[in-house]
Amino acid sequence: MPRAHKGSAPRKGGQRRRGGARSSSAQADSGSSEDEAASEARSTASDCPSLLSTVAEDSPGGDAVDEQGQQEDLEEKLKEYVDCLTDKSAKTRQGALENLRLVLASRLLPDFLLERSLTLADALEKCLKKGKGEEQALAAAVLGLLCVQLGPGPKGEELFHGLQPLLVSVLSDSTASPAARLQCASALGLGCYVAAADVQDLLFCLTCLEGIFSQSCGVDGSAAPASLHGLFCAALKAWALLLTICPSTHVSDILDRQLPRLPQLLSSETVNLRIAAGETIALLFELARDLEEDFLYEDMDALCGVLRTLATDSNKYRAKADRRRQRCTFRAVLHSVEGSECEEETVRFGLEVLYVDSWARRRVYAAFKDVLGSGMHHHLQNNELLRDIFDLGPVLVLDAAALKACKLSRFEKHLYNAAAFKARTKARSRVRDKRADVL
Template identity: 25%
Template sequence: MGRRKSQRKNVAMLDSDEDNSSVSSSSTARSDLMSVSGAGDVQVDKDSLLEQALDALYEKRGSTREKALAAIIEAFNTNLRHQFVEKKFATLLHQCLNSIKKGSSKEIALGCHAIGLLALTVGSGDHAREILEESVAPISHALKSSSDSLKTVSLLECLAVVTFVSATETEETERSMQIMWQLLHPKLGSNVVAVKTPAVVVTAVVSTWAFLLTTMDGCSLNSKDWQESISYFSTLLDKDERSVRISAGEALAVIFETGIEKLAAENKTTPDGSILEGNKYRQGYTHILGLKSKILNQVRSLSAEAGGKGSTKKDLNSQRNLFKDVLEFLEDGYIPDISMKIGGNSLHMSTWSELIQLNFLKHFLGGGFVKHMQDNELLHDVFGFTPKRKNILGVEHQMTSGEKRMFQSPNSVLNKARTQFLNKQRMLSKDRNVGHFAFGMGDEDSR
C-alpha cells in the first residue's frame, strides 16, 4: 500500500543560521567554565577549561559540582569534544556516576545528562560498551529508590540514550526496557502499598520505552509482550493528562509498525511449522485484533477532541495532529511525511521509528541538537543524513568520508556494529510499510 499523493506534510525548520536561540554560543560555555574554575581572567584553551570543570567534580560542595556539570553539558552541546574525551573519558564517566550515586536530585539530573552526551559523543566502540556496562546498575538502583520526578525522568532518559548508542545485543536492550517497565508495574511485597505514578514519570517511561523499541526486531519479542503493552497503552489513551495520551499514541504506532508481522506469523504457523487451526497460538493474535476497534475509536476521538477545562491550545493541537497521523496509519497504513531543515540541510523521515528517534534526541540534546546533527557521525548513520558543507570557495557540497573523519572521534570508526544495526532497522522498518501494511491485516477489518 503506497503513500497517497495528498498526504499532509509537516515541516520543521531548525536552521542554525537563522535560529540563534537553538544553539548556545561558545562564549557562554567559556564563561560558565571560567566561573567554575575561578579563572575568568585567564586565557586558556577549551579543553583546559573542561579539565578545570572536571576537577571541580571532586569538590565537597554540591553546588560547585552542579555548576561544573552544567558547564560540561554546555561545552558538549556546543562542540563535539573528541580530544578531551579521548584523554579524560574514564574520569568523566566515573565522576558523573558518583554524582548519580551520591548527589542531590539536581546533581543526579545533571550527571545523567552529561553521561548521555558522553555516549552520543563517543559513538559506538569500546568506550560505548564501558558506559553501558558501568551505568545500568547504578541507574537501576537510583530508579528503585527515587521519589523525585525530576530525578526519575533524568535517569530514564540517560538509560535510554546509553542503551540506544551502546547496546549491540537484543538482551541488553530488553534489560533496559524491562527496568523502565517495572516503574509502571512494580513487583510489590505483601507489606508494600502501591503509589500512584506521577503523570510526568508515566510519560517519560512510555517515551523512553518506545524510543528503545525502535531499535528492536519485532520478531524477537513474543506475542504475550505485545498483548500486555498494547492493552496497557490503550488504557493510557483514556487518561486526563494530555502528555500521557500523546506518548501512548506514539508508542502504539511504533508497536504496530515494529511487531505486527510477528503476530501475523504466529497466527499462521506453529513452532514446528504446521498450520494453525484454532489452537492457543491463535488466541494471542485474536486478542490483539479484539483491541483494534477500541483503539481506533480512542484514536479517532483524540484526533478531533474539542478541548477541556484548563487545557492549552498548543497541547490540544499537538494531540490532534499526532492522532490524525496515527489514525491514518492504523486504518490505511499511511505514515506522516516529515521533512526537517537542519542548518540548511533537509532531513526526511518515512517511518514512525525514525520520527520517534528524532523527536527524542531533539528533546534530549536541546540547544545542542543542530550541532550534533551537523557533526556527529553516529547520528548521520542512524538517520542516513549527510550534511552539506561549504568549501574554501564558499560553495556547498556533500561531505566526503575523509571530511567526515575530520569532525569525528577516532574511536567512532573502530566499531560500526551499532550504527549499522540501527541503519538496518531503519531500512527494514521502511520496507515493512511499502505496499502491503494495514492495521486490519486484510479481511478482518472492523472499521
C-alpha cells in the same frame, strides 16, 4: 546487538519507507517534573564561570585561526569543570554538570572526552551515588550526552556498562527524586540504544523501563500521583526508543503483552503522557505490520473510537496549546492505526535534508532532539553516530567558498525575515479568530 540495526536504519525492517508523522510534535517535553528540574538547575549558583558566553560567541563561519583559539579556550574551561565535579560543594558540582550539559549538547568533542572518559565516569558515578535530586538528574543527563559523543565504540560501551547499574538503581528507587528518576530513564534508554552491544542488555533495559511505566497501566490509572506522570512519560519514550532496535523474535511477545494495556494511558490527565502513549501505540502497530502485513487487532473499533475522540477533543478545561498539539498528534496516530500512510516530514539542516518517514524514525529523532536541543542540527552535520543512524553518509566537508556561496546577504536575510513575519502574522490571526476551524 548487531550494529547493522543502528547503521542501516533506526529499527529492524526499516528498508521499507513508511510515512512519518510530523516531527515537530515529537519535541514535546516529558512533563512538569522535567521542566522544574531544568529551571532549578539553571538557577543553581555555582563557583564556576559560565560557558554560555563562550558557546554563544563562537560562530562556524569564523576564521580558522579564531576557531582554533576558541576551541582551545573552550577546552581549558572544560578542564576546570571536570575538576569541579569532585568539589566538596554540591552547588559547585551542579554548576559544573549544567555547564558540561550545555556544551556537550551544542559541540562535538570526542577527542577531548576520550582522553578523560575514565575521569568523567568516576565523577559521574560519585554524583549518582552520593548526590541528591538535582545533582543526580544532571549527572544522568550528562551521561546520556557522553554516550552520544563517544558513540558505540569501546569507550562508550565501557562508560555505559559501568554506570548502567547506578541508573537502574536510582530509577527503581521510589524514594529518589522524580526528576532524577526521569533523567535516569532517558539516559538508560539512550545509552542502551547507542552503546549496548548485547541483546541481553537490551532486553534487560526494556524490562526495567517497562516495569516503570506499567505502574500507570493498572485498573485505575488515575491512582498514580501526578508528580510521577513525567517519569512514566520518560520511561515510555525510552522503552519505545529501544523497541526500534529490538529483534523481531522478541517483538511478538511485547505486542501481545503491551498492546492491550497501553490504551489505558490514553485517559491520563497529563497531555504529554497521552501523546507519548498514542505515539507508542502507532509504533507498535507499525512493528506489528512489519512482522505480519495483515495484522489485526481485536479491539480495533474501541481503540479507534478513543483515538478519534482525542483527535477532535475540544474540551475548554484543557489549555488551547495542549488541545491543538493533542489533536495534531492523534490525527496522525489514528491514520496510522487505520492503515493509512502518514505524511513525510523533512528536517533541513545546512545544505542537507533528513526525511522522517516512519514512527520508528520519528521516535529516534525525537529522542536525540530531546537531549541535544538546539544543538541537534550541529550534531546531524558533524556527529558520525547520528549520520550513521539516519543514513546521511559521511560528514560533508565544504570549503570557505562553498560556505560563503550558501550564505544569504544581509539584504536577503532582511527580505526573508520580513516575508516570514508577514506569513506568521496572518497564520496567527486566523488561529486567533474564534470562527476559524482549527481542526
